[in-house]
Amino acid sequence: MLLVKLLDVIDIPYETHTAVQAADQTAKMAVSSLGQVLVAVIAAFFLAAALVSAAVYVSRRSKKSGQEA
Amino acid sequence: MGGTKKLSILWFFGHFALEVVCFQFYVKYFGSTETAALMALLYDILAFFPQFFIGALAERLERLPVGPLGAAMVLVGALGAFCPAGVLRMTGFFVLSLGNAFVHVGGAKATLFTCGDKIAPSAIFVSGGSFGVITGKLLGAADSSFAIGFAVMLAGSAIIFLAQRVLENADTGYPDIKMADKRRDxxxxxxxxxxxxxxxxxxxxxxxxxxxxxxxxxxxxxxxxxxxxxxxxxxxxxxxxxxxxxxxxxxxxxxxxxxxxxxxxxxxxxxxxxxxxxxxxxxxxxxxxxxxxxxxxxxxxxxxxxxxxxxxxxxxxxxxxxxxxxxxxxxxxxxxxxxxxxxxxxxxxx
Structure with a gap:
């Protein structure tokens, strides 16, 4: 967007202008999907950690109750 | 060592099912998107890299059913495929990738702790993956219903749970494989x-x-x-x-x-x-x-x-x-x- 505004100021021909807008759009799409990927990786880590913690807790409890028995 | 042969065969099929669902998920939903290479790289990192640490955890917590835990994670993650494209589906894919790492360690545990001085049981378990990778890739490339991969993994999970029962009743012990030359550092x-x-x-x-x-x-x-x-x-x-x-x-x-x-x-x-x-x-x-x-x-x-x-x-x-x-x-x-x-x-x- 900044580039487009800059081009407005220095009056670059229309074709070049739209090409820059398209490039801007592509970059935005790439950034947004990268953002989604990062959010998903973090969410997956938390979900996996919760599952693993639950399994570790259950296995420790079963070991303890086995020893008591 | 009892049960080794049974375990290696069960884990061959468990490993096969795992790779089918993982690769169908990847190829069908991410294979032709703009983030395909990134997703493949992240899949490799999440599925391969943590195995060392999961292995350390499984060695410390002997009773942790690492294989069934991984299978459950894979099934939970695979549900992401039924969500609309976006963060939820990606999260499912990454949980599935991490589950993949747990399942691998589960297979290694079952085969290495019952193999004695033989390497064949582990090799047979590992070999199942290659058949699963290509089956999953072909299912994904043909745009087949993801229900197929999910059903295969459901069957695979049943096999992995069965293998866990077999492992609990088998003679276990540290492997006695001596392939490395002890004269070397x-x-x-x-x-x-x-x-x-x-x-x-x-x-x-x-x-x-x-x-x-x-x-x-x-x-x-x-x-x-x-x-x-x-x-x-x-x-x-x-x-x-x-x-x-x-x-x-x-x-x-x-x-x-x-x-x-x-x-x-x-x-x-x-x-x-x-x-x-x-x-x-x-x-x-x-x-x-x-x-x-x-x-x-x-x-x-x-x-x-x-x-x-x-x-x-x-x-x-x-x-x-x-x-x-x-x-x-x-x-x-x-x-x-x-x-x-x-x-x-x-x-x-x-």
Whole structure:
């Protein structure tokens, strides 16, 4: 967007202008999907950690109750 | 050791089902998107890299049912495929990738802690993956319903749970594999074995296969990788690991080079080339006999390291060079010769 505004100021021909807008759009799409990927990786880590913690807790409890028995 | 054969067969199918669902998920939903390469790289990192740490956890918490836990994670993650495209689906895919790592460690635990001095059970378990990878890829590429992959993994989970029951009733103990030459420094053995595994990962992308154009040919290629891995373990137990590893890597070289355009020559080469898998796993397990699961994790980390360069197009072009592949194969054969204990005599000291 900044580039487009800059081009407005220095009056670059229309074709070049739209090409820059398209490039801007592509970059935005790439950034947004990268953002989604990062959010998903973090969410997956938390979900996996919760599952693993639950399994570790259950296995420790079963070991303890086995020893008591 | 009781139950070994049953466990290796059960885990062959468990591993097969796992790879079917993972690869169908990836190819169907991310294979042709703008983030395809990134998702593949993240999948490799999440599925391969944590295995070392999960192995350490599973060794510490002996009662942790690591295989069934992984299967449950994979099923939870696979549900993401039924969500609309976006963060939820990606989260599911990454949970599935992490579950994949747990399932692998589960298979390694079941086979390595019941194998005694044999490497074949682990090799048979590992070989199931190659068949699953290509089945999943083909299902994804054909845009088949994801319900197929999910159903396969449901069946796979039942098998993995059954395998857990078998493991609980089996005779277990640390593996007694002695493939590493005890005269060599353990760190050198581990580093060189890691290098050989990385080269195998790298070469699986670099092997010239101009003939590979149809679904059936791709299936044959992956099937021969699986056959080679399993056969490598069986032959290592029968004739000696050193003989098998050296002969297979040296024989594979001319076959791979000459087979760029001839399918059958190439397929035999691919099978021979995959046979070294059993040797590298055996070497690492015998270098760290009280930490077999961490040793298994070293092999998958090595595979990841070998895979990463292939994500760069310039590097991929370079590694597809036949001369480069030939030199790497010879270096690996020399490394294996140096770090492996002589067959029959095996460990000299310690």
């Amino acid at each position: 353990t760190a050198v053995v581990i580093l060189l074995a890691f290098f050989v595994v990385s080269v195998r990962g790298l070469m699986s992308y670099g092997i010239p296969t101009a003939w590979n154009r149809t679904a059936l040919q791709s299936f044959c290629l992956f099937a021969m990788m699986g056959v080679g891995k399993g056969l490598g373990g069986i032959l290592s137990d029968k004739f000696g690991a050193k003989k098998t590893a050296l002969a297979s890597s040296l024989i594979s070289l001319p076959l791979l080079v000459a087979g760029a355009d001839i399918m059958w020559v190439s397929l035999v080469g691919v099978a021979m080339f995959s046979m070294t898998m059993a040797a590298t796993l055996g070497i690492l397990v015998s270098a760290a006999p009280r930490h077999p699961l961490m040793a298994y994790g070293v092999t998958t980390t090595g595979l990841l390291v070998g895979t990463i360069p292939a994500f760069y197009p310039a590097v991929k072009r370079f590694i597809s060079n036949v001369g480069f592949l030939a030199v790497l194969t010879l270096v690996c054969a020399a490394a294996l010769y140096y770090i492996m204990a002589p067959d029959g005599k095996r460990a000299e000291k310690g």
